Structures are given as C-alpha cells and as structure tokens.
Amino acid sequence: MSEKSAHQISGADVAWADLILVMDREYKTRIAERFRGLALPRIESLDIPDDYGFMDEELVKRIEEGMNHYFQLMQQA
DSSP states (O other): OOTTOSSOOOHHHHHHOSEEEESSHHHHHHHHHHTTTSOOOEEEEOOOOSOSOTTOHHHHHHHHHHHHHHHHHHHHO
C-alpha cells in the first residue's frame, strides 16, 4: 500500500488470496477500505510497527516469525 512498494496490491491479488498478512492494523484498514467492493479474504496483522529500515534484520526476523505462526495454523486446519 506504500507508494514506495515494488508491487502495489491489486483487486486481482485480493481476489486470488485466501489470506492476506499485513504488518500492522493500519494496512489492514487501508486494504479493507480500498477494496470494500470485493469479497475480501481473511486479513491478519502481524502487529509489526512500520518504523524499520528496508531489510532490517529485526524486521525480517519478526516477519518470518509472524508468517510461520500463520503457516502452522493453516496446516492444523
């Protein structure tokens, strides 16, 4: 959703996804508002503040941990 992102999320992305993981609740709200006309998949926040530098080691670690958590939940379902 950031102007600086290499890939801007599209309606096609939203329609394709079963789950969207975002860094924080603000992004969750933005996606819900931007695509309110579409049937949205589940959107979950990793609760990671957007104050890290690009590819910061701590940021990468937190994203990996958050994603692994959701992957484990999906495998159990």
